[in-house]
Amino acid sequence: MSEVITPLIVGTLTLMAWSLLYRENVFYRIAEVLMVGFGMGYTLYISLSTLNRVWFQPLLSGKWWLIIPAILGLLLYTIYSRRYMFLSRWAMAAIAGAGSGYAVSRAIPVMIIGQIEGLAVKFSELSALDLANHIIATIACIGTVAYFTFTKEHKGWFGGLTRIGRWSMMLAFGSTFGATLYANQIFTIERAAFLAKYPQNLLLIIAVLFIVYDLFIRKKR
């Protein structure tokens, strides 16, 4: 039974979501809120079970000091009271502080030194073609870094360098765009393969009828 019902439900929902391709309508809105509703339900569940694992169980097993982050976390809710709103900033500051600490600690050794090290390649080990490529990549890298200079106008030789940086950035972004087009496409293909199977493909006919009907009615009006 469920081998027929489930694909039909899923097929209907898929087509409801895709109906936005034609125009905004009530079927799409239902699909939209189902996404939000299920998403919220799952997020709630997984957050509670995470809290249970990382906070509640350790707390019961004697780590009493874990009550402090819980209180700080609850302080976030003072945002709803004008008088005690300032308390919520304590927790925010702690969350933000730990996050920035992470980001800054890795900024130099990984994001700067790690990238610069990649520029150090022995010339003697490269063929002429690889050497040319290596030089181009290095200039592209330096040009890109230079592009983000804000206090110096991009003119003269410096302007030339930053322009090389900008073009190589555009090549990089273009290649990402192309790769993403492919990556995104695969989802549509999977859904189409699903909709082409037996009980669901009947839904396609209904969908087409809906659109034809809508076109016809709207033309008359």
Add this chain to the structure above:
Amino acid sequence: MALEILSKYDRQIIFLVVLILTFMPAFYPIGLPLPQYFLTNKVYDAINSLKPGDLVLISFDFAPGVWVELGIAMKDIMQHLFIKRARIVIIAFDPNGPALAHRVLNEIDLKGAVYGKDYVVLGYIPGFEAGMAAFVSNPKMFTVDYYGNPTADMPIMNAFNTIGDFKMYIFACYTWVDPWMRQFSGKIDIIIGVLSADIVPQVMPYINTGQLYSLIRGSRGAAEYEQLLGIKGEATAFMDAASLTVSLGVILTIVANYGYLKKKLGGRR
């Protein structure tokens, strides 16, 4: 008149063409050829050279929406791992990970592997990069697994003490690889990324420096992997439509520019 309607509904027409190209191979498979990518072969060889009982760490770090892109690839790779009888520890840095791991395990042939002895799902480690750092410094941080069973008496949990005991680390992600690289590179010899195709361009520097051993590029990589494994899997079936629709992108670029340049040059005259 006809042109007016066309330009009014240009979006809808593009969508219609995309849909037709997508649906066509689903009804009439064409079977276009598929060239191999050398990094996919590298992954296959690495897994193929594993000995039975080697420990492999896997993290599922993607959302259910990306199942097609990464889930199928993970299925193929996990299938290969179970064929090679590797011992597998599964973690996740995305809250959706454990549920997806559960689904993969349900859909593949486990080749008689026993839960707790040959493989284990440890569950979600919150905190993203902080969680990774915590796991790297102490891989035995879990006292219960994803299903709520205590891990203390599982044989597989006694097989490793530090992160260095793992032979291989495979992660599936679709955002960016920098956090994984920062936390895991140098700690485990072979790190393999199962990445959605869109982030592959930005990952090349890591392949170049060797921090990332190799990668599988999304479902295209999965299709190539299926070719290597010699099975006709789900990903292979999608490749025809991929070829057709992505070609549409190339054609649209030409069409858009043809119209634009014609208008621009015409306007100048």
Add this chain to the structure above:
Amino acid sequence: MSWVRRREIPLIIFAVTFLISLLQYYLAVPFLSEVNTEMTNWVLIMSTFALGTGLIALCIYHGKIIMQKKSGYFVSIILFISMLMLFISYYAAPSFADYLYNEIYTPLSIAIICFTAFYNYTAIYRAFRVRNIDAAVFAFAAVFLMMLYAPIFEVILPQTATVANWILDVPNMGASRGVIIGVALGTIAIAVRVLLGYERAYTG
């Protein structure tokens, strides 16, 4: 008790947490890394607690629609029903929750993600006009990468793959390096500004 209202307190909290997580990366002090592990755990617990604020915001937004019986308010009712249905069934009937998650929610998610593909094509149609050199370079790289990923082109014209791989390995890699370095610099700059109390979004 007026000292609790002072602006310095959140700033001090920021500075302390910032320095702990920064220094434990550089300094080989076991105590510091223990503190950091505990602090990471705390931050995690705190941010999980924040979920309720999101839930409240969501309820207010849709609750108002229902209360005022705006057009289409029944859609908001469906939202609450679906939310409660999944949440409660995780405790009441886990297998049904698994069914909802895997068989209904996941495919619907994919159906929504498909729009990234559909919108890509209209984006190409709309935005890939070679207005200037920047746009031309962008479109050039994009077209070759599309060709790389559509197996059909690689079979017909293997040279396209060579060009695409060159773009990936050479200019793309150089520029990516440059952008990463730039982001690192900005990261330090923002943190220092907050630390000195100039960026007030967090610390009031």
Add this chain to the structure above:
Amino acid sequence: MIKSGLHFSFVLLVIAIALYIFFIKYTVKRGVPPKIRRIPGLDAIDEAIGRAVETGRPIFYSTGVGGLSGDVMPQTLAGLSLLNYVARKAAEYKASLTYLAAVPAIVPIAEDMFKSAFRENYKPEQILYIPTQTALMATVMGLYEREKPAANFLLGALYWETIILAEAGARAGAIQVGGTGRLYQVPYVVSLCDYGLIAEELLVAGAYVSKELSQLGSVIASDIIRAIVIGLSILAFVLGGLGFDISKIFRI
């Protein structure tokens, strides 16, 4: 005491932080704003808000699903400091502004900002929390189609939702200003938005719009450190090319 291999990085970090502190303090003390090259995207923010006021249509703002953890945090922070600016402008001109929050930890911060910007005009429904990325995509597509925003800002740590945000905005005919430091999403921001901020441009955006001396000071420091980094790159290229093991310097 410093872990082996990190000495050089640590010294560089200390120098960088010292430079930032010095130039921020110095610029504030001197009181003369330094010259900064124009960033077109940021001049467009005011224009977009103005359009929204003229047409009476709403403004939507999103910082993407990037949260406050890890290395995307500064980008989210930059997005939020621009949100602060936009909220104040919108409050001043009485434009309707809705913030789409996808991370719970940001909700209280945004509430705080909106309350101090809008004061008695603040409505709780100005912040719409959306639990997951796909839900954000679904909501944005429907919402933009219905509400037809006049301006659409997508500034912050953007993930996969970028193309949806940008195309849905374009479909609704909004002026779009986008910016992110996440490499994978910059292409969309650059090609689909009317004004795109690439990577570090987003991170200095706060300095640019607020014209605050402290922030402009940090831009000078950034440029000096950038010159140092370029110097180090050339050093690595030359020395490494001649066969010298560069990690002897960088990883002591």
